Amino acid sequence: MSVIHSVVLDRRTVLQFLGISAATAAINRPRPALSASAMKEKMYSDGHLALTTGFVFPDAPPDVLTAEFKTADPAAPLHLPCTVPLLRHDDRLILFDAGAGPAFMDSAGRLVASLKSAGVEADQITDIVFTHCHPDHLWGVTDEFNELTFPNARYHLARKEFDFWTGKDTLQSAPEHLKTFVAGAQTRLPRLAERAKFFENGAEPLPGIEAIESPGHTPGHCSYMLHIAGAPILLTGDVFSHPLTVRHPDWRWGTDQNSTVATQTRRRMIDRIATDRTRVAVYHMPPPGLGRIEKGSAGPTWLQET
Numbered sequence: 575m576s577v578i579h580s581v582v583l584d585r586r587t588v589l590q591f592l593g594i595s596a597a598t599a600a601i602n603r604p605r606p607a608l609s610a611s612a613m614k615e616k617m618y619s620d621g622h623l624a625l626t627t628g629f630v631f632p633d634a635p636p637d638v639l640t641a642e643f644k645t646a647d648p649a650a651p652l653h654l655p656c657t658v659p660l661l662r663h664d665d666r667l668i669l670f671d672a673g674a675g676p677a678f679m680d681s682a683g684r685l686v687a688s689l690k691s692a693g694v695e696a697d698q699i700t701d702i703v704f705t706h707c708h709p710d711h712l713w714g715v716t717d718e719f720n721e722l723t724f725p726n727a728r729y730h731l732a733r734k735e736f737d738f739w740t741g742k743d744t745l746q747s748a749p750e751h752l753k754t755f756v757a758g759a760q761t762r763l764p765r766l767a768e769r770a771k772f773f774e775n776g777a778e779p780l781p782g783i784e785a786i787e788s789p790g791h792t793p794g795h796c797s798y799m800l801h802i803a804g805a806p807i808l809l810t811g812d813v814f815s816h817p818l819t820v821r822h823p824d825w826r827w828g829t830d831q832n833s834t835v836a837t838q839t840r841r842r843m844i845d846r847i848a849t850d851r852t853r854v855a856v857y858h859m860p861p862p863g864l865g866r867i868e869k870g871s872a873g874p875t876w877l878q879e880t
Contacts, residue, residue: 617855617863618692620656620673621684623710627652630828631818642818654816656710657863658685659809659855660694661800667694668701668780670798670809671857673714675723677758685714686723699724703779704731705811705857706792707739707759708829715762722765730779732787733772735794739763752829788813788843790836791829797843808854813843815858817876820844820867844874 627639628648636646643650661668673685686696702724705711717723738744739759748756773779775787775796784799791812798809813836814820815827823840830836847854847867856863864879 617657617659617861618688619684619861620658620688620710620714621679621682622656623654623674623679623858624681625652625654625828626650630654630816631825632828633826634818634822638822652816653681654858655861655863656682656685657855657857657859657861658688660689663780663782666700666780667698668703668783669699669724669727670703671705671711671714671811672702672723674710675714675716676718677716678709678713682710683714686717696724697726699727701780702727702729703783703798704729704735705797705809706735706795707731707755707763708792708812709755709758711811711857712762713758715766727769729766729770731766731770731772732785732794732796733774734787734789735792735796736763736767736770736772738793752831755829788839790832790834790839791827792831795839806852808847808852810843810854810856812857813839814856814876817859817878820874820876821872823874844869848874 626648627634627643627645627650630652631639632648640646643652656673658673659670661670674682676683689696689699702715715723715729739756740763745753745756745760771779773785775785777785779785779798782801784801786797786799786808788795788797788810795811795813797811797813800807800809812829819825819827819840823844824837826833827836844867846852848869851866853864853866856865859865859876860878862879866877868875868877
């Protein structure tokens with residue numbers, strides 16, 4: 575059973591994490607901050623993605639893959655956990671991404687069940703803040719009957735991300751292995767548009783939540799800094815997707831839409847996280863999906879929380 579944690583804002587606002595905890599370092603620039611009490615973390619599982627090492631690391635040196643996975647076979651299975659943070663703020667229940675839903679992979683789409691086991695019903699979700707629109711982050715907005723999974727939610731999405739996925743030329747220009755991603759987004763995003771709030775880099779989609787542009791994986795990918803006083807936490811979406819993406823930020827990730835920009839973003843985020851000693855929540859890292867990044871003689875390293 576998960577623990578609900580209270581946080582006071584101006585002695586009136588209650589902020590509660592159902593999905594993550596807080597304990598990290600200073601914020602780069604002043605802004606109104608949420609004050610925090612001690613928290614016990616838990617992120618909510620949407621299952622996992624069943625992929626292969628050759629798909630996610632198409633250019634990785636075979637000897638490094640062998641050392642990491644005990645095989646250089648590109649068909650070797652790789653399971654990526656999917657963990658979704660949920661934030662309670664005043665009378666809002668805020669999800670960061672919506673999971674994969676029932677139409678993507680049989681191994682994913684468990685978010686609604688995970689929330690229900692914690693006493694949270696889908697119709698209680700008031701807001702969904704998207705990092706990007708790949709299937710495992712977006713497609714969960716609709717259920718097996720193609721109805722809205724979270725019928726009372728408002729949707730918050732970077733304007734650049736929405737415009738890319740709904741662009742008239744996006745499907746035609748997409749690589750073959752990403753065309754289904756585009757088709758799925760173009761089916762779902764128009765249904766959300768009337769209930770959506772679009773924002774630009776640096777904006778606050780909701781109070782205390784700062785959008786940080788982190789493109790490359792997708793053109794409008796966003797990370798989010800939760801400005802909790804004395805204990806901010808950074809949600810990085812798919813900037814990183816495996817500990818090796820921290821150790822080897824120049825490696826191409828299989829679903830990065832612009833690998834050059836994605837590499838630049840990973841390096842920039844590594845520098846920021848390591849310098850500020852920021853605590854990070856990462857969607858696809860091993861459970862609980864929380865940790866830090868440190869730099870050493872062997873390069874940057876993901877330090878997983880246990």
